[in-house]
Amino acid sequence: MKSIYETLKQHSRLILLTFEVFWIVIFLLDRLGGGAGGVPTFVYVNF
Amino acid sequence: MLEFFSKITRHVPSTEFYSDLPFWGYFIAIVIAVRALPPRNSIRTILFLGANVLMLMALPRFSPTALLIYVGLAVFTYALGYLLSGDTVKTKRGRIACAVVGIVAVLFVLAVFKYRLVQELVIKDRSIFGRGAANFIFLIGISYSSFKAIHFIIESYKKSIKDLHFLDFLNYLLFFPSFVSGPINRYNDFYENSARARGSRLRDDFIPGLERIVHGLFKKFVITVILLPHTLVHMKTPVDHLPTWQIFLGLYTYALYFYFDFSGYTDLAIGSARLLGFNLPENFNLPFLKKNIQQLWANWHMSLTGWLTDYVYWPLVRKMRNMEMLRQHPLVISNLAIIITFFLCGAWHGERVNFIVWGLYHGVGIAAVNIYQKWKRRMRHPMVLKYFGSRLSYCVGVVLTFNFFALGLLFFFDAHEVASVLGRLF
Numbered sequence: 001m002k003s004i005y006e007t008l009k010q011h012s013r014l015i016l017l018t019f020e021v022f023w024i025v026i027f028l029l030d031r032l033g034g035g036a037g038g039v040p041t042f043v044y045v046n047f
Numbered sequence: 048m049l050e051f052f053s054k055i056t057r058h059v060p061s062t063e064f065y066s067d068l069p070f071w072g073y074f075i076a077i078v079i080a081v082r083a084l085p086p087r088n089s090i091r092t093i094l095f096l097g098a099n100v101l102m103l104m105a106l107p108r109f110s111p112t113a114l115l116i117y118v119g120l121a122v123f124t125y126a127l128g129y130l131l132s133g134d135t136v137k138t139k140r141g142r143i144a145c146a147v148v149g150i151v152a153v154l155f156v157l158a159v160f161k162y163r164l165v166q167e168l169v170i171k172d173r174s175i176f177g178r179g180a181a182n183f184i185f186l187i188g189i190s191y192s193s194f195k196a197i198h199f200i201i202e203s204y205k206k207s208i209k210d211l212h213f214l215d216f217l218n219y220l221l222f223f224p225s226f227v228s229g230p231i232n233r234y235n236d237f238y239e240n241s242a243r244a245r246g247s248r249l250r251d252d253f254i255p256g257l258e259r260i261v262h263g264l265f266k267k268f269v270i271t272v273i274l275l276p277h278t279l280v281h282m283k284t285p286v287d288h289l290p291t292w293q294i295f296l297g298l299y300t301y302a303l304y305f306y307f308d309f310s311g312y313t314d315l316a317i318g319s320a321r322l323l324g325f326n327l328p329e330n331f332n333l334p335f336l337k338k339n340i341q342q343l344w345a346n347w348h349m350s351l352t353g354w355l356t357d358y359v360y361w362p363l364v365r366k367m368r369n370m371e372m373l374r375q376h377p378l379v380i381s382n383l384a385i386i387i388t389f390f391l392c393g394a395w396h397g398e399r400v401n402f403i404v405w406g407l408y409h410g411v412g413i414a415a416v417n418i419y420q421k422w423k424r425r426m427r428h429p430m431v432l433k434y435f436g437s438r439l440s441y442c443v444g445v446v447l448t449f450n451f452f453a454l455g456l457l458f459f460f461d462a463h464e465v466a467s468v469l470g471r472l473f
Binding site for chain 2: 013017020021023024027028031039040041042043
């Protein structure tokens with residue numbers, strides 16, 4: 001158990017990045033398929 | 048000249064920064080071209096300037112006239128900086144006059160291209176701005192560029208600007224990753240932390256830069272897309288007909304949406320800048336986990352609050368300390384300076400009265416925290432002291448602060464909507 005925790009901790013950055021990339025790809029594919037609609041413009045662009 | 052830039056514009060397909068595919072195509076090409084040259088190569092500086100100009104021209108609402116205005120602003124600011132940094136103007140009075148004229152002129156440009164009322168008074172013929180310029184002309188990036196220019200003038204006055212060079216200054220002002228929405232970086236930091244100063248290569252900056260870009264894309268393409276439909280602005284039912292719990296949910300989601308959207312943008316700007324060999328300052332440090340509104344603001348849009356602290360708050364405090372009637376009241380001085388600073392912060396966000404009320408709301412909130420902190424320091428009861436140091440006190444603070452911030456977002460709505468929501472809540 002401790003070694004699993006240590007491994008997760010050691011690779012936390014990689015795990016986080018993989019998780020993020022996975023969901024970015026899913027949302028982009030969904031967007032391309034017309035499901036998610038357009039990406040909202042950045043809030044602070046018009047300030 | 049205008050025709051030349053118009054020709055360039057026609058050949059650059061427009062793109063929104065960070066959210067469109069063409070942007071990333073241009074960006075990769077620029078990174079490869081700029082980083083292929085040695086960091087201290089002067090051709091790299093020129094190439095980088097060309098890249099900055101082309102990227103700005105690719106912005107959908109950026110016209111050749113806008114570019115000329117920015118170049119004019121840069122020439123004017125740099126000339127003043129040059130005068131103030133050297134010994135050309137010898138008297139203190141002359142130096143102050145130069146700095147004041149510069150700051151007023153930059154603020155004038157900001158006011159003309161940010162506030163509709165000022166623009167209507169100043170510019171009669173808007174056709175010079177090209178197609179689609181019949182209505183109000185908002186100069187994209189002016190809020191941030193003007194603050195960078197003012198910073199440059201003030202620091203030149205203090206003679207603290209190092210390595211003054213026009214092309215470097217132009218690249219600083221037109222730096223495309225932070226041009227549209229910051230972070231508001233400082234001139235010296237920009238070059239002291241650059242790849243040119245560090246002598247770093249692309250392989251040193253590649254992983255950290257890419258990591259930030261992935262964080263930013265995740266916030267923008269995943270989290271904000273999930274949050275947006277649940278924000279108060281996007282709810283289909285009119286606010287009057289919403290149950291109270293849904294109004295709160297809409298406000299909380301709106302606050303989170305604001306955070307993820309803006310911090311996502313900042314991640315993308317910081318990551319992109321890093322790949323180009325520049326370090327931009329951080330803008331957010333977990334602001335919604337802070338226990339009072341003062342701390343929240345010290346960790347929210349940090350480059351703006353830092354700028355306002357250095358160039359508005361502290362000069363006001365120093366001025367007020369010289370006033371006989373205020374000298375003995377440091378808390379009054381601090382609170383007055385905070386309220387004025389946040390009033391200006393609100394005005395900077397937009398011309399509508401809502402923004403000013405929003406700024407005052409936060410200014411008064413921080414002033415109240417100041418008074419509360421003073422009262423807290425007088426507390427001697429062991430039970431109360433134990434509570435202040437406890438995790439419970441921290442959690443209560445975080446919840447109250449988040450609620451205060453979320454409620455403040457109501458001021459971004461129209462006045463009658465704000466009245467309607469407040470009527471439903473209280």
